[in-house]
Amino acid sequence: MVVIVLIGPWTVKGLGNMNTREFIPMSAAKSVVATRLTIRRGLGEAEAALYVGLGATKFSSLVRDGRMPRPRIIDGRRIWDVDDIDAAFRALPIEGEDNKDDNPWH
Incomplete structure (x- = not known):
């Protein structure tokens, strides 16, 4: 499960283990959300x-x-x-x- 928390222009993306975090630009986060957006x-x-x-x-x-x-x-x-x-x-x-x-x- 991926948890996305919005923080200003950056996103913290939890990957599996909640203690592991990766910072990614908001534009990349939008594409992640868009690919997982269900109707x-x-x-x-x-x-x-x-x-x-x-x-x-x-x-x-x-x-x-x-x-x-x-x-x-x-x-x-x-x-x-x-x-x-x-x-x-x-x-x-x-x-x-x-x-x-x-x-x-x-």
Whole structure:
């Protein structure tokens, strides 16, 4: 089992024995998470960002400005519904097409 703990721009990755640690850049950690991401109905913020191909900072910005949906709350934890993300993603403008605004999250 691999345990990933986020610490700033770096990640501590526990490998098997919890006393053994290896420091890896966050970009490498994202690829590790992406390869292990299983399809679920609810996603945390980092997973939701990866789901649409963005970093967490950009995804948060899109949530704040209404282009991505706000999360649902489960016991204080913020969880994004995959169906809501899909609908918001489909409503984003397509390059070269008329930019009509029918995003339901505005």
